[in-house]
Amino acid sequence: MAHAGETHPVLTAHGAGLIGCARCGRVAGHEAHICPRCGSVLADLRRDSVQKVIAWLFAGLICYIPANLYPMLETTFLGTTLKSTILGGVIDLIHHEAYFVAVVVFVASILIPSAKFALIGYLAWSIRYRVRLSEHRRTQLYEFVEFIGRWSMVDVFVVAILTALVNLGFVAGFNPGTAAFFFALSVAFTMVSALCLDPKLLWDPMRNDRDTHD
Amino acid sequence: MTADPHPPLEASRGNPAPPALSSRAGTAEERMACDVCDALQHVHDVRPGERLKCLRCGNVLLIHEGHAADTVMAGALAMVILLVSSVFLPFLQISASGLRSSASILDTALAFSTGVTAPLTLAVFMLIVVLPVARATLLLYTLLPLRLALPAFPLAKRAFRLASELRPWCMAEVFIIGVAVALVKIGAMATVSFGPAFWELTLILVIVIAESGNSGDKTLWRMLEKRIPS
Numbered sequence: 001m002a003h004a005g006e007t008h009p010v011l012t013a014h015g016a017g018l019i020g021c022a023r024c025g026r027v028a029g030h031e032a033h034i035c036p037r038c039g040s041v042l043a044d045l046r047r048d049s050v051q052k053v054i055a056w057l058f059a060g061l062i063c064y065i066p067a068n069l070y071p072m073l074e075t076t077f078l079g080t081t082l083k084s085t086i087l088g089g090v091i092d093l094i095h096h097e098a099y100f101v102a103v104v105v106f107v108a109s110i111l112i113p114s115a116k117f118a119l120i121g122y123l124a125w126s127i128r129y130r131v132r133l134s135e136h137r138r139t140q141l142y143e144f145v146e147f148i149g150r151w152s153m154v155d156v157f158v159v160a161i162l163t164a165l166v167n168l169g170f171v172a173g174f175n176p177g178t179a180a181f182f183f184a185l186s187v188a189f190t191m192v193s194a195l196c197l198d199p200k201l202l203w204d205p206m207r208n209d210r211d212t213h214d
Numbered sequence: 215m216t217a218d219p220h221p222p223l224e225a226s227r228g229n230p231a232p233p234a235l236s237s238r239a240g241t242a243e244e245r246m247a248c249d250v251c252d253a254l255q256h257v258h259d260v261r262p263g264e265r266l267k268c269l270r271c272g273n274v275l276l277i278h279e280g281h282a283a284d285t286v287m288a289g290a291l292a293m294v295i296l297l298v299s300s301v302f303l304p305f306l307q308i309s310a311s312g313l314r315s316s317a318s319i320l321d322t323a324l325a326f327s328t329g330v331t332a333p334l335t336l337a338v339f340m341l342i343v344v345l346p347v348a349r350a351t352l353l354l355y356t357l358l359p360l361r362l363a364l365p366a367f368p369l370a371k372r373a374f375r376l377a378s379e380l381r382p383w384c385m386a387e388v389f390i391i392g393v394a395v396a397l398v399k400i401g402a403m404a405t406v407s408f409g410p411a412f413w414e415l416t417l418i419l420v421i422v423i424a425e426s427g428n429s430g431d432k433t434l435w436r437m438l439e440k441r442i443p444s
Contacts, residue, residue, distance in 0.1 A: 010253045023435070024431070024432050026435070096402075153341070156338070158396050159394030160338055161393055181334055184334055
């Protein structure tokens with residue numbers, strides 16, 4: 001648990017005039033463009049990282065709007081068709097007293113995506129401006145965001161599974177709604193956004209652009 | 215816990231014996247930058263069961279090479295077998311008032327095939343089957359010859375890089391959680407039974423969870439560099 005680095009400044013690859021590969025950790029001279037070990041592009045702390053993060057994040061946010069307005073799932077039961085949005089589906093589940101599923105759907109489709117937007121936005125912000133949270137905490141947040149991104153796709157899969165499985169003709173059936181498309185896009189864009197974020201920038205914000213001293 | 219009291223540049227002195235597996239040990243005083251925080255530190259070959267952690271942020275830098283390769287290959291082989299065999303098999307079956315219906319992974323992808331959601335058919339099939347199988351194949355292609363002490367296949371490094379780029383887009387394990395949610399959702403209105411693919415997907419979930427704790431990518435890259443002269 002004892003990290004030696006915090007009392008006296010840590011020598012980073014950048015500080016030593018070198019570039020550390022973000023994928024494999026190989027150290028290369030500052031003139032290198034391609035990592036000699038794994039072939040990744042070695043931008044020295046990819047300068048445009050934050051801009052890309054924000055651009056993809058906005059794309060994800062924009063898709064998240066129709067994802068919530070259009071119906072996610074069309075339920076047919078004995079000839080009548082009911083269209084429900086993501087939030088509507090959760091409310092229906094609560095009415096049917098299926099609280100556990102309601103919580104699962106709420107967490108996967110509403111809480112996680114919203115938290116992702118907020119967290120990626122916060123991390124991008126924290127690179128530009130000074131924040132209270134330590135580098136360790138923010139790295140943990142980053143790992144959490146990276147880990148959790150893909151799990152939002154659960155709701156799209158659930159819609160597909162219900163449609164494929166419950167196919168009892170007139171009696172009961174499901175059909176996917178337009179929102180499924182936008183929701184999947186939103187999840188994909190947010191994942192790309194998180195992937196564009198170079199975690200090294202969380203540790204050394206001073207090196208990004210012309211820094212804002214306050 | 216390999217917390218090391220030395221300051222970064224002294225990080226790894228005193229582990230002189232390279233493990234038997236790494237054919238040629240790296241340079242005696244090799245430096246590595248942490249992929250998370252960029253801290254520069256000395257690294258060395260790691261003995262079985264040992265982990266080398268970043269002194270600044272605690273991120274795992276290196277593990278034992280043979281262990282890293284074996285774990286990845288075992289997971290990849292299991293993934294190919296389980297996923298390919300489960301594509302056409304049903305994972306859930308329902309029956310309600312005399313009517314029956316079942317769904318396989320292929321049926322699930324095809325559920326989106328009409329209307330505006332049509333592109334999702336391809337996307338879902340890619341995310342659940344094609345990309346995970348492709349990634350596993352690439353990993354085996356890269357690592358198997360090295361583990362058998364044979365010369366590496368052509369473009370092995372490129373294959374390994376592609377495999378790591380595909381990782382976030384492999385969602386077979388997310389799919390099984392979707393199956394579980396669907397199961398609970400319709401459990402009240404119909405009798406649901408499990409098909410063989412359900413158990414295969416559950417095993418995939420277990421494999422992915424076991425693999426996620428094993429951060430051997432940097433170790434394997436280092437091994438590839440030593441074994442494949444570029």
